[in-house]
Amino acid sequence: MTTDKKLTGGGLLFNVLEQHGVEHVFGYPGGAIMPIYDALYDSEVEHFLCRHEQGAAFSAVGYARASGKVGVCLATSGPGATNLITGLADALADSIPVVAITGQVATAAMGSDAFQEIDIFGLSLACTKHSFQVTNIDDLASVLHQAFAIALEGRQGPVLVDIPKDIQLAEVNGRLDELVNLKNKVKLPPANVGSAIALLSQAKQPVLYVGGGVGMANAVDELRDFAKITGTPSVSTLKGLGAIDPKDKNYLGMLGMHGTKAANLAVQECDLLIAVGARFDDRVTGKLNEFAPNAKIIHFDIDTAEINKRRKADSSILGDLKVNLPALAIPLSIEVWQEKCQQMNTEFAWDYNHPGESIFAPAVLKEISDNMPKNTCVTTDVGQHQMWTAQHMAFDDPSNFLTSGGMGTMGFGVPAAVGAQVSRPTDCIIAVSGDGSFMMNVQELSTIKRFQLPVKIVLIDNAKLGMVRQWQDLFFNGRLSETDLADNPDFVMLANAFDIKAKMITNKSQVTAAIEEMLEHDGPYLLQVKIDAQDNVWPLVPPNTANDKMMEST
Amino acid sequence: MNYYQLKIKADDKQVVLERILQVTRYRGFLINGIKAKVNTGTNIGTIELMVRSERPIELLVDQINKLIDIKEVRVDNSTSQQNNAGLT
Numbered sequence: 001m002t003t004d005k006k007l008t009g010g011g012l013l014f015n016v017l018e019q020h021g022v023e024h025v026f027g028y029p030g031g032a033i034m035p036i037y038d039a040l041y042d043s044e045v046e047h048f049l050c051r052h053e054q055g056a057a058f059s060a061v062g063y064a065r066a067s068g069k070v071g072v073c074l075a076t077s078g079p080g081a082t083n084l085i086t087g088l089a090d091a092l093a094d095s096i097p098v099v100a101i102t103g104q105v106a107t108a109a110m111g112s113d114a115f116q117e118i119d120i121f122g123l124s125l126a127c128t129k130h131s132f133q134v135t136n137i138d139d140l141a142s143v144l145h146q147a148f149a150i151a152l153e154g155r156q157g158p159v160l161v162d163i164p165k166d167i168q169l170a171e172v173n174g175r176l177d178e179l180v181n182l183k184n185k186v187k188l189p190p191a192n193v194g195s196a197i198a199l200l201s202q203a204k205q206p207v208l209y210v211g212g213g214v215g216m217a218n219a220v221d222e223l224r225d226f227a228k229i230t231g232t233p234s235v236s237t238l239k240g241l242g243a244i245d246p247k248d249k250n251y252l253g254m255l256g257m258h259g260t261k262a263a264n265l266a267v268q269e270c271d272l273l274i275a276v277g278a279r280f281d282d283r284v285t286g287k288l289n290e291f292a293p294n295a296k297i298i299h300f301d302i303d304t305a306e307i308n309k310r311r312k313a314d315s316s317i318l319g320d321l322k323v324n325l326p327a328l329a330i331p332l333s334i335e336v337w338q339e340k341c342q343q344m345n346t347e348f349a350w351d352y353n354h355p356g357e358s359i360f361a362p363a364v365l366k367e368i369s370d371n372m373p374k375n376t377c378v379t380t381d382v383g384q385h386q387m388w389t390a391q392h393m394a395f396d397d398p399s400n401f402l403t404s405g406g407m408g409t410m411g412f413g414v415p416a417a418v419g420a421q422v423s424r425p426t427d428c429i430i431a432v433s434g435d436g437s438f439m440m441n442v443q444e445l446s447t448i449k450r451f452q453l454p455v456k457i458v459l460i461d462n463a464k465l466g467m468v469r470q471w472q473d474l475f476f477n478g479r480l481s482e483t484d485l486a487d488n489p490d491f492v493m494l495a496n497a498f499d500i501k502a503k504m505i506t507n508k509s510q511v512t513a514a515i516e517e518m519l520e521h522d523g524p525y526l527l528q529v530k531i532d533a534q535d536n537v538w539p540l541v542p543p544n545t546a547n548d549k550m551m552e553s554t
Numbered sequence: 555m556n557y558y559q560l561k562i563k564a565d566d567k568q569v570v571l572e573r574i575l576q577v578t579r580y581r582g583f584l585i586n587g588i589k590a591k592v593n594t595g596t597n598i599g600t601i602e603l604m605v606r607s608e609r610p611i612e613l614l615v616d617q618i619n620k621l622i623d624i625k626e627v628r629v630d631n632s633t634s635q636q637n638n639a640g641l642t
Contacts, residue, residue: 121569125576130622133568150622305616 007174009140009167010039013101016144017045019176022072024048024063024422026056030076031116033103035168037074048422048451051443053080055415057087058441060098062419064091065402066377066429068218070151071098071419077105078116081162082123086409089127091158093406094239095216097151098158099144100128106166107135121162129157137170141177155303156216188304188318193327196298196315200230200330203272203296205337208232209255212239212405213277213301215398219321223276224248229329233341235263237278239405242395250338252345256284257541258387262344264539264547267292276300277321280310281406290546300324350392358532359508361385361460362392365432368458368515369393376400376428377420381413381437383467385460387537389432411440414457418444421453428456428519435461435488445498448524456518457495457526462533463488470536474554475543495526502526557586558611559633562601562618563626566592570623574601577617583607598625604633 007015013036017025026048029037040047050056053075060071071091075084081102091098105114124131130150132143140163147159200206208230214223220243227234227244234244235255244251253260255267267273273295278284285291288310299306299313300321307316317324354360365388372378378393379402380386386403395401402420404412417431438459448455469483495502501521505514505528518527539550564570571590578585587604605614611629618627 122572125569125573126580303620305613305620307616309613309616 005174006171008035008039009137009163009170009172010036011042012140012172012174013144013163013168014039014043014045015174015176016141017072018043019179020070020148022070025072025074026050026059026063026419027074028053028056028076028080030080030103032077032105032165033074033080033168035165036101036103036163047074048418048447050415050418051446052441053083054086054411055418055441055444055447057084057098057100058090058412058415059419059422059444059447060100061087061091061096061412062379062402062416063423064096064098064419065416066399066420067423068399069423070148071096072101073098074101076103076116077120078118080116081120082118085123085127088124088158088160090404090407090409090412092127092129094212094404095156096158097156099147099151100158100160102160102162103168104133104162104164107164108166110164120160124160124162127158128160131160131162133162133164134167135164137167137172140167140172145177145179191317191319191324191327192315193317193324196317196328197330199272199296199298199315200274200328200332203332204334205270206230206232206272206274206332206334207266207270207295208234209267209273209275209278210234210236210240210243211276211278212237212398214240214243214321217277217302217321219277219325220397222322222325226325226329230332231334231338232274232332233266233338235259235267237281237284237405238390238403240278240398241390241401242398245396246394249342252341254390256547257286258391258537258539259541259547260391261348261539261550261552262341264541264550265344266341267295268546268548270295272296272298274298274300276325277302279306285310286541286547287544354508357507357509359505359511359529361388361529361531361535363508364458364511364515364529365389365392367511368430371515371519372430373428373519376430377402377424379403379413379416379420379429379431381433381440382408382410383434383437383465384462384470384535384537385432385434385437385466387467388460410437413437414455415441415444415447417455417457418447418453421455422451429454430456430458432458432460434466435459435463435485435491436465438491439488442494445495445500448500449498452523454523456521456524458518459491459526459528460531461488461491461528462531462535464533466533467537469533474540474551491526491528500524500526502528504528504530506530555606555608556611557604557606557635559630560603560605560611560615560618561628561630562603562624564599564601564621565623565625566597566599567623570599570621571601573621573623574603574618577621578603578605578614581614581617582609583614
């Protein structure tokens with residue numbers, strides 16, 4: 001790989017990618033990135049042609065989340081680059097390490113409103129952790145090394161590298177730089193565990209509030225040890241699902257707007273809330289000044305800026321969760337509280353009884369969860385199906401549940417499943433989607449076909465933008481505005497057009513056999529599940545309301 | 555309304571000033587004034603930023619500190635004023 005032979009900038013790019021262990025990239029060619037695609041021709045890096053740059057970005061996100069590696073996507077200048085932006089924003093909101101490479105018009109043409117020229121460097125400022133524009137071929141390798149280091153260091157995130165066409169074509173010595181080890185720029189003070197241990201020791205009703213940072217820090221084992229040693233009842237954010245063993249008797253499920261009643265009541269009653277890699281997001285807290293009103297706060301995080309951002313911490317533990325969680329794992333005497341939480345778990349357990357013959361989505365998802373192979377990775381789109389998946393499917397690791405949490409991006413599920421399947425070719429990958437979201441990146445069925453990826457798609461179909469329809473019914477006096485999708489295409493025929501086997505079910509008597517057929521099918525499969533358009537996601541904490549005032553039905 | 559003056563040291567890298575201004579706006583701070591210069595010997599830029607907001611300044615300091623090219627952010631207490639008239 002390292003050579004004194006002259007390379008083009010494009011050739012050097014792929015050598016550096018290989019140096020960083022990149023085996024797969026997702027992208028779409030175009031004019032200003034042609035020298036890079038020419039160099040790809042000679043590279044051992046495998047390229048997955050997506051059918052839209054947004055699909056490439058989400059595939060890179062799904063790849064990163066399912067594998068723990070950096071996801072890489074490529075796009076040309078102008079519209080190619082702008083089409084990446086939603087994926088980059090998604091990666092920023094959920095702290096996902098992605099490196100995006102964009103072609104740019106030649107440096108001499110930059111700033112002249114050239115064909116397919118856009119200031120993607122400027123546009124990237126609000127949707128990346130950092131970005132670069134390479135204007136000197138001698139900087140290219142160094143910039144790429146920095147991009148990988150920045151994507152992975154501290155709180156992870158997306159980095160964009162914009163490379164003008166003349167830089168891609170320029171000749172450069174092929175000798176590679178040593179890999180840089182970019183240390184955390186912000187020096188974190190040594191964790192002061194004394195105050196946190198004092199708070200823990202005094203707590204009678206503590207709750208562990210688990211966020212996506214646990215999985216990102218690769219600290220699932222340390223978290224589970226902490227939960228086991230302390231015996232603290234736990235709740236999870238959407239992105240934290242899978243960090244706590246779902247079978248843990250002290251685990252209460254997801255908290256927040258569509259959280260379980262047990263989780264939300266426990267948090268509202270607790271006297272100590274231990275936030276681990278979580279950021280007090282508005283979908284978690286409900287009305288902020290009534291969130292966990294009696295609780296002291298211990299906040300573990302890698303990002304200094306999250307401490308005291310939305311809720312003041314009584315004790316903050318900055319740094320690596322793998323180091324800091326064990327330092328606070330002390331046995332607690334909280335048996336009465338544990339028993340109360342376990343009782344709430346029993347009292348408020350999900351009810352899967354659903355009158356009539358129509359299919360109840362929560363029951364379908366529970367049945368898939370109970371029957372899917374070990375280490376199945378589930379992706380979702382955004383909406384009702386996403387919340388039902390979070391509520392009713394069980395995940396034993398955060399890398400097995402990929403959902404657009406912070407950004408809430410419809411269209412995420414199918415391309416993220418493509419990326420997940422590429423990174424884990426032998427694992428079962430299931431994309432749970434809704435009929436609204438599915439159509440947002442439906443072109444990625446072609447990527448599934450092209451690479452014969454055995455992705456299973458469960459399409460929860462109510463012929464509505466269901467979550468918006470639910471809110472219009474509940475909070476806008478039933479004035480249903482632009483949420484009817486009765487003119488959806490024939491989804492079975494659509495899947496078949498991409499050589500994907502598909503089936504539609506409409507009656508609950510069909511569910512078990514259909515799930516079995518889908519899971520046993522070797523190749524890609526789409527299962528369209530027709531549900532009642534009036535089914536709602538419960539519980540629901542209305543906007544700007546305390547979490548213990550959730551609605552449980554209309 | 556609170557008024558603050560920040561003194562920021564940053565590597566003289568691409569668009570560092572744009573990054574600072576973008577973060578400042580997005581995090582809810584309005585800019586009253588700005589002075590910037592670069593030491594060409596060290597390639598370190600010094601930026602004095604006068605801002606106003608209802609929000610505590612620590613929120614902005616933490617976010618600017620996260621930017622990759624930033625070396626130091628200080629609040630100049632001698633010129634910052636809370637709930638007072640604006641800087642002139």
